[in-house]
Amino acid sequence: MRRKAFNQTLKTATDLKQFQSFFQAALAHDLPIAIWRLPQDDIKNVVIDLSGQARQMKIDLEESRPGFAFSRFLNPELKETYFLNADVYFSTALDNIQYLTPPQQLDEQILQYQQRFLETFEQALEGDAPASKTTPPPSSVDNLHLATEADYTQLVQKGVEAIKSGDFKKVVLSRAKAVDLPDSFDYVQTFMQLCQTYANALTYLVYIPQVGTWMGATPETLISTDEHQHFRTIALAGTQQYNADIPLSHTAWMQKEIEEQAMVSRYIINCFKKIRLREFEEEGPKTVIAGNLVHLCTRFRVDMQDVNFPELGTVMLDLLHPTSAVCGMPKAASMEFILKNEGYNRDFYSGFIGPVNIEQASHIFVNLRCMQIAGKQAILYAGAGITEDSMPEKEWKETEIKSQTMLSVLKAK
The missing domain is CATH 3.30.310 (TATA-Binding Protein)
Incomplete structure (x- = not known):
């Protein structure tokens, strides 16, 4: 041609x-x-x-x-x-x-x-199909533990007891869930469906040889820098089902969710303090929509030129990951609990993902609401923030609701 x-x-x-x-x-x-x-x-x-x-x-x-x-x-x-x-x-x-x-x-x-x-x-x-493979090779997920409701609620109860014992203030506990892919599953069509369904999320499809194929629709900005030298991040936590009949401003939040989200905001502010950054804008918390869910969100913005800190994006990426929204507070103690008790490898779930220096901007997101494609199955990942007020059954239901982000698109096939 x-x-x-x-x-x-x-x-x-x-x-x-x-x-x-x-x-x-x-x-x-x-x-x-x-x-x-x-x-x-x-x-x-x-x-x-x-x-x-x-x-x-x-x-x-x-x-x-x-x-x-x-x-x-x-x-x-x-x-x-x-x-x-x-x-x-x-x-x-x-x-x-x-x-x-x-x-x-x-x-x-x-x-x-x-x-x-x-x-x-x-x-x-x-219109001529390539001669070689047109589907990625299956990812290996050998020995991946798929927690039952009993497994997960016991894990949450153990986390609550550790919090009440003073080990840490918050821990984010997650699980994996396997579902069969529909016969009509198509990678790019599913990506397009994610784009259509989740306007407020980074939607993506990534394939890396010997690593695997992942897809997702994540609403949480980890760090963002643009051509105007503006740095942005958000504190996103607290979850409930979205009800279109209730105005966002009228959404009622329990003390548990309010405190959970406040911990994430304090974590970001503490990172600013570590690098002696005092000039930042803070907006929120406000209720925001993320697909079938709503969350509490506080937005932070820094003018990197005004504060003479052009490397702020890289510095904050180092400080923030993993955030208290996917790990807990304090970070070291909650991470130790996760690695000892969660019982499976999160892999890329709750890592980070996004374009770097494309059109003079970088947009890095926390990898939430995602799935790994493994042969004829999708492995879905979801977690919940655990505080001393957490109820295990309710946290299980929250992970089920979060799994619907991917499940609803697969079922639409």
Whole structure:
């Protein structure tokens, strides 16, 4: 296909066809790929790393080349963050594909991979299926403990008792749940359904060879920096079912949820204090919608130019992860309890994820409301913040409600 004709085909193709073609071409060559859409945004994006493997590294947001970050919950000193270079980048706001890795950093082999990928992508866009695989290889989830209601309520009760004994003030306890994928399951169609259903979330589809395939719709910003040098983060906690008949401003919160969310806000403010940052804007808490749920949210904003702190994004990423919204307070004691008692590996659940230095902005989110695709099953992850006022049965129900974020989309297939 001539380049001009190809660009016209790309421009006129539907979003679904465009991103299915990117996904098929990446899988055909076993290349890492990330597809995402930011909250309150119609623009969908994709990056492909032509090296064939996402490197593990510590990310410097101020110095990093454009790409996409994906981190596990356990990530010592953040040195094991997976990073996909934006060797190939496209968004629905563009008319053509861009190559964001500087040319001087591309060797001859990568340029050959680029040509092969583009040829396969063109074939897929024209309607010719790539000759190689078009579904990712199954992820290994051997020996993954799937907690029953009895298992989880006992765990929560143990957490409450530890809090009352003074071990810590709060702990976030999670579990995994396996469901069969529908026969009609399609990766990119499911991503599009997530975009349509969850306007207030980062929606994503990520595949990394030898790591696996993950999808999600997460509402919680961990850190965000933009072209205006504004830093943002949020304290999001407290959960209840969304009721469209009740105005958000009339949502009633129990003392347990109010205190749980206040702990997350105090955690962020304490991080600011550690770096002697006093000039920040704070708004909230307010009730916000996240799909079928509502949460309490406090927003924080810093003008990095005014405070002369251009590296604030990287510094706060180091300090915040894992936040008290996914770990607890104090961090060390609650983390120790989680690792000793939760009984399974969270993997990328409650880690972080998002684009880095794309269009001069980085948007890193806590990886909540997510699922791992494992063969013909989806492994769903959900957790609840436990305080001394927690009731185990109620916390089980909260994790069930949170699982509906992914389940509702799978059932819609």
